[in-house]
Amino acid sequence: MLKISRLTDYGLLATVYLARKAGEVVAAREIATFYHLPLPMITKVLKTLHAGGIVQSYRGAGGGYSFDGDADIVTLGQIIETLEGPWNLVECESVDESGHAVCSIRVACPSRRFMFGINRAIKGAFEQVTLAELTQGTMPFAAIKKQELVQQHV
Amino acid sequence: MLKISRLTDYGLLATVYLARKAGEVVAAREIATFYHLPLPMITKVLKTLHAGGIVQSYRGAGGGYSFDGDADIVTLGQIIETLEGPWNLVECESVDESGHAVCSIRVACPSRRFMFGINRAIKGAFEQVTLAELTQGTMPFAAIKKQELVQQHV
DNA sequence: ACATACCGTACCAAGGTGGTACTGTTTGCC
DNA sequence: GGCAAACAGTACCACCTTGGTACGGTATGT
Numbered sequence: 001m002l003k004i005s006r007l008t009d010y011g012l013l014a015t016v017y018l019a020r021k022a023g024e025v026v027a028a029r030e031i032a033t034f035y036h037l038p039l040p041m042i043t044k045v046l047k048t049l050h051a052g053g054i055v056q057s058y059r060g061a062g063g064g065y066s067f068d069g070d071a072d073i074v075t076l077g078q079i080i081e082t083l084e085g086p087w088n089l090v091e092c093e094s095v096d097e098s099g100h101a102v103c104s105i106r107v108a109c110p111s112r113r114f115m116f117g118i119n120r121a122i123k124g125a126f127e128q129v130t131l132a133e134l135t136q137g138t139m140p141f142a143a144i145k146k147q148e149l150v151q152q153h154v
Numbered sequence: 155m156l157k158i159s160r161l162t163d164y165g166l167l168a169t170v171y172l173a174r175k176a177g178e179v180v181a182a183r184e185i186a187t188f189y190h191l192p193l194p195m196i197t198k199v200l201k202t203l204h205a206g207g208i209v210q211s212y213r214g215a216g217g218g219y220s221f222d223g224d225a226d227i228v229t230l231g232q233i234i235e236t237l238e239g240p241w242n243l244v245e246c247e248s249v250d251e252s253g254h255a256v257c258s259i260r261v262a263c264p265s266r267r268f269m270f271g272i273n274r275a276i277k278g279a280f281e282q283v284t285l286a287e288l289t290q291g292t293m294p295f296a297a298i299k300k301q302e303l304v305q306q307h308v
Numbered sequence: 309a310c311a312t313a314c315c316g317t318a319c320c321a322a323g324g325t326g327g328t329a330c331t332g333t334t335t336g337c338c
Numbered sequence: 339g340g341c342a343a344a345c346a347g348t349a350c351c352a353c354c355t356t357g358g359t360a361c362g363g364t365a366t367g368t
Contacts, residue, residue, distance in 0.1 A: 001324080002158055002234075002241050006357065008214055027313065040359060047315070060366025061312040076272075087156050090163055116165075118230075118279055121294075125275050155355080160326065181344065194328060214335025215343040218355070315364070324355075333346075336339105 008083040010037060011045040012134070015079055018055055018067035019135045027064040043081065052082030071135055077126035089119040162237040164191060165199040166288070171232055172209055172221035173289045181218040199237065206236030225289055231280035243273040 019033050028046055032039040046065050050057045054074065055065045081087075171185050182200055186193040200219050204211045208228065209219045235241075 002156065002238060003243055004156055005355090029313080038358065041357075043314075044358090050314090057314065058366090059312095059314045059364075062367055063311090063313050063365080065314085084156060089157055118283070121279050122276055125272055129272070159324090183344080192327065195326075197345075198327090204345090211345065212335090213333075213343095213345045215341095216336055217334080217344050219345085309365085310368090312366085312368105313364100314366100315362105317363105319360075320358085322358100325353080327351085327353100329348100329350075331347085332351105332365090334344085336341105336343080338341085 004080065005084065007045055008080060010041055011049055011083040012076075013037075013053060014042055014046055015049060015067065016129065016134050018065060018133050019071050022071065023056050025062070025064045025066045030064075034067050042047060045126055048083055049079075053077060065133045071132035072130050074131040075127050076129040076134060077123060078094070080126055080129070081095075089122065094118075131152070158234065159238065160200055161195070162234060164189075164195055165203055165237040166193075166230075166233060168196055168219075169199055169203060169208060169221065169285065170288050172219060173225050173285050176221050176225065178218070179212050179218045179220045184218075202237055203233075208233060225286035226284050228285040229281050230285070230288060231277060233285070234280055243268045243276065253266040299301055 013035055014031050017034065020024060028043045029039055031037075031046075032042040034044075046055065046057070049055045050065065055067050056065070057065050128133075157251050167189055168185050171188065172180060181199045183193055185191075185200075186196040189196075200211070203209045204219065208223075211217070211219050216291065
């Protein structure tokens with residue numbers, strides 16, 4: 001239905017929270033209570049973020065998570081990719097376990113090229129928003145200009 | 155998972171097929187066999203497209219569907235909106251039956267503004283691709299330029 | 309030792325999606 | 339008139355994803 005999952009949304013909130021306290025070790029519980037969200041959800045998403053290398057984790061008493069990276073380098077796209085996994089707008093370009101194309105009418109498909117392009121445009125939009133901007137709460141709105149980069153993808 | 159549903163995909167294919175034979179009445183069966191897709195799926199999606207005013211329908215023997223409009227005016231965005239219904243990237247802006255905001259932390263949410271912007275950017279991307287272009291198979295790639303239209307949405 | 313807090317995995321209910329079936333209604337044609 | 343073609347509407351179902359929970363394990367500071 002063309003929307004990001006709630007889990008991904010939680011992940012963004014958690015990342016922003018950590019980025020706002022960059023370098024500081026914060027327990028998952030603190031984030032959960034701050035946003036009034038169920039703790040298991042936050043921990044689950046933080047595990048994923050850690051596995052993806054977005055945040056660091058510290059075990060044991062006094063442990064927690066922290067964002068130690070550069071908020072100007074980490075992008076919204078990276079975070080979403082980490083949380084949602086690799087995705088495509090349509091299955092056109094997706095392949096199954098054996099590496100074969102999923103879509104059977106792929107070569108003759110009239111919408112594939114467009115979808116591929118829009119797919120990239122959307123990913124590009126996510127890629128151009130940095131965590132720093134998310135954290136600051138400013139809004140460098142990404143507009144889409146047609147014919148900006150006409151590409152005949154073959 | 156941030157992808158359009160397969161039904162919507164079918165709908166795009168069907169619309170393009172009709173647009174390529176603009177004015178001509180085509181049976182659903184013809185479209186289904188052309189794309190090697192299950193007939194009930196195609197009929198279902200064509201009903202939706204007709205209900206949304208994208209295509210015309212003709213009942214009875216020799217009936218079918220046809221695209222009689224202007225392919226330069228109909229946009230990909232309109233078709234998707236018809237097929238998927240109104241959507242938002244996140245639930246932030248969605249409201250329940252009584253008109254209240256779904257999201258409880260809405261006012262303090264750090265990602266809302268961005269999501270709202272990206273939401274619009276994506277919709278804008280869809281809106282800028284016309285059915286005519288889809289039909290021709292050319293690809294006016296939509297690029298996203300940051301800071302193109304900085305908007306401080308309140 | 310013990311409490312804190314992350315790790316891994318498994319589980320479950322609910323909702324959405326993809327697909328099918330069936331009955332009705334309209335219309336062209338013999 | 340009768341029949342077949344083709345859309346209309348609705349209901350149904352299996353499957354998968356999603357949101358959320360539970361629980362035992364491990365690391366660590368006091």
